[in-house]
Amino acid sequence: MGDFxxxxxxxAVMVDVTQKTPSERIAKSKAHVQTGSINLKKELSQKAQxxxxxxxxxxxxxxxxxxxxxIPLCHPLSxxxxxxxxxxxxxxxxxxxxxxxxNTTGVEMEAMVGASIxxxxxxxxxxxxxxxxSIEKIELVYxxxxxxxxxxRT
Numbered sequence: 017m018g019d020f021x022x023x024x025x026x027x028a029v030m031v032d033v034t035q036k037t038p039s040e041r042i043a044k045s046k047a048h049v050q051t052g053s054i055n056l057k058k059e060l061s062q063k064a065q066x067x068x069x070x071x072x073x074x075x076x077x078x079x080x081x082x083x084x085x086x087i088p089l090c091h092p093l094s095x096x097x098x099x100x101x102x103x104x105x106x107x108x109x110x111x112x113x114x115x116x117x118x119n120t121t122g123v124e125m126e127a128m129v130g131a132s133i134x135x136x137x138x139x140x141x142x143x144x145x146x147x148x149x150s151i152e153k154i155e156l157v158y159x160x161x162x163x164x165x166x167x168x169r170t
Contacts (some may be wrong), residue, residue: 028100030089036120041161042129045154047135049109052148057104059145068141072134076100076113079133087129091121098126100134108152109138119162124156 030108036142060068074132082094097116102109115123142149157169 028089031089031121033091033120036162038118038120039105039161040116040118041122042114042116042159043122043124043156044114044158045124045127045131045156047111047113047131047137047149047154048152050136050150050152051107051109051142051146052150053107054142054146055107056109056142056146057106060104065104065129067068068138069104071141072109072111072137073100073104076111076130076134077136080113080115082127083129087125090125091119092123093123093126095123095126098130100130100148102134102138109135111138112157119166122159122162124159128154130155 056065056068058136077100079086080098081095084090095117097114097117099114101112101114103112111131111134113127115126115130117123117126132154135154139149139151155169158167160166
């Protein structure tokens with residue numbers, strides 16, 4: 017397990033990363049939006065799917081850039097790249113958010129916040145037609161960089 021000294025004895029401090037060496041860091045996360053009884057691939061035109069996907073992508077990228085404003089002890093990072101992919105499945109929207117930086121700490125939270133807000137945006141955009149929509153899973157699927165190297169969800 018990692019060092020959780022910043023959580024002991026009621027402390028509220030950011031983890032000290034001043035001694036870490038900057039390196040390229042990448043994180044990828046996924047969010048799964050279950051559309052319940054409606055198959056959006058069939059119900060929405062190609063143009064409507066593209067417009068929905070663009071809205072989701074923009075919200076995810078904007079959210080990733082503002083992660084430290086949303087998560088109290090998260091380090092503010094200069095992101096060098098954020099991408100959001102949106103895939104329409106049968107009764108699901110898959111949102112994949114990738115973030116990159118060259119810094120002393122990772123970008124997992126940025127990728128996770130991007131995917132999360134992308135999922136909430138999808139929910140907001142389809143809730144009037146898909147009342148039984150739910151956000152099923154948000155997960156980190158890949159990270160690279162720093163002394164821990166590469167990690168991939170299996």
